[in-house]
Amino acid sequence: MPIHITIPRLLSKPIRQRLIESDKIIILYGPRQVGKTTLVRELINTLPYRSLNVNTDEAMYESVLSGRDLAQMKLLVEGYELLFIDEAQRIPDIGINLKILHDALPALKIIATGSSSFELANRTKEALTGRTWTYELFPISLGELRQQQNAFLLQQRLEELLRFGSYPDTLQLANAADKAQYLRELSSAYLYKDVLEMASIRHADKLRKLLRLLAFQVGSEVSLNELGNTLGMSKDTVNTYIDLLEKAFVVFRLSGFSRNLRKEISKMDKIYFYDLGIRNVLIDNFQPLDLRTDVGALWENFLVVERQKRNAYMGQFANTYFWRTYTGAELDYVEEADGQLTGYEFKFSRKLAKAPASWIATYPDAGFDVINQDNYLSFLL
Incomplete structure (x- = not known):
């Protein structure tokens, strides 16, 4: 039997703030079944806006939101303050249609989810340049x-x-x-x-x-x-x-x-x-x-x-890599953030390890750490 315990999502608070304070469209990507729909619905329930939840499987919504007909889109959202489009990548030309709607009704809050960045990005990126806040939801962290x-x-x-x-x-x-x-x-x-x-x-x-x-x-x-x-x-x-x-x-x-x-x-x-x-x-x-x-x-x-x-x-941006030389020296993971380079060796056992000599010689200002079962929580939290 499933144990029904709600796990609060870390993206809830920042997305809620964006919805309240910004007039940009919110786009939430992520794999199927990670809880995008649940997150948005729970958020909407905490907000005072009258909301329209669009199911993209329903043909009437698809025809309106893919038709580039502003009059029809205005009819659809009349009386609503927030529009939620789930699995938006299913709607043809969703990007240009959201642009038309957003430019005509800037006060309308819009949030869209998608389980494939390929489709939703292809159909939104160019049309919505400068008009979106984009987030990615992962399996539970x-x-x-x-x-x-x-x-x-x-x-x-x-x-x-x-x-x-x-x-x-x-x-x-x-x-x-x-x-x-x-x-x-x-x-x-x-x-x-x-x-x-x-x-x-x-x-x-x-x-x-x-x-x-x-x-x-x-x-x-x-x-x-x-x-x-x-x-x-x-x-x-x-x-x-x-x-x-x-x-x-x-x-x-x-x-x-x-x-x-x-x-x-x-x-x-x-x-x-x-x-x-x-x-x-x-x-x-x-x-x-x-x-x-x-x-x-x-x-x-x-x-x-x-x-x-x-x-x-x-919200910490980092370039991430692994590192290996032809002579066999290697590090499992490397992060470059805020001008600082750090290499990491991962050990499931509680063994310690020294930084490879060639890493120290090549990058004398870089950091090094071993992540094992004793300290992984501080690395990940």
């Missing part, structure tokens, strides 16, 4: 769990998060079997939906095989040539598929950090999953950590994605 649980309880949940990820519904389910079944259904129902809709991909089976290969290579540099050879596709097609998977919030890339030194590797990327439950369902492995051989990869993916969530929600 450690920072959001921290609002309800102390450090001890978070430590107790670590294995669960590494095995089953942090989708809101996954966290609400009480046992491992239910979590695994939910993730299987979620991955088959949603994982490729946006990607297949976004591009005319003929080989859905190859898309799944590609994801499975990427799931096995978390924490390693990915060769597009090798993936292409394995899948019988060109390197460029593989790159296009990965790009689409990024725009549907399934995976994201880290590039190699380099100041253009010959000894530094920077041509191949590492690829991580937005959610470890999705990663584990692709390789069909939900085993306990003490029975696994991929704990290091899970730990690395967990720390990288949780750090990305932390930075995004705190």
Whole structure:
């Protein structure tokens, strides 16, 4: 049985402030099922505005909001102070239509959600330049769990998060079997939906095989040539598929950090999953950590994605990379923020490690830290 506990979202407060204080359109991106609709509906309930919630599956709304007919759009929103369009990427020409509506009725509050940045960005970016505030909602972050649980309880949940990820519904389910079944259904129902809709991909089976290969290579540099050879596709097609998977919030890339030194590797990327439950369902492995051989990869993916969530929600912009030399020296993660460069080594065990000599020699002003089970909460919170 699901345990129905509302987990407050860290984006609620800043989005609420924007809605109250700004006349710009709010756009909220994020994977399917991470709680975008729930967040917006709960927000709307706390605001004094008369709101129109548009379901983009209903044809009457689609025809009005894609028709570039200001008179019809004015009729639609007459008497309302706030317009909420859920899954806005489904509406053709949504960007230009929102521009027309916003320019004609600047006092109307507008918030739109989308589960694929590709479609919504393509259809809004150019038309809405300077008219939007954009946010990205992730699966539940450690920072959001921290609002309800102390450090001890978070430590107790670590294995669960590494095995089953942090989708809101996954966290609400009480046992491992239910979590695994939910993730299987979620991955088959949603994982490729946006990607297949976004591009005319003929080989859905190859898309799944590609994801499975990427799931096995978390924490390693990915060769597009090798993936292409394995899948019988060109390197460029593989790159296009990965790009689409990024725009549907399934995976994201880290590039190699380099100041253009010959000894530094920077041509191949590492690829991580937005959610470890999705990663584990692709390789069909939900085993306990003490029975696994991929704990290091899970730990690395967990720390990288949780750090990305932390930075995004705190409004801290950072360029993020990994670092490796041809001689084998490496750092799992590198951040460049506010002029400061810091390298990190990730250890699931409580071992300590020294910074590689070549890192210190090449970047004497850079910081270095080892992130393990003793200090990861301060790194992520």
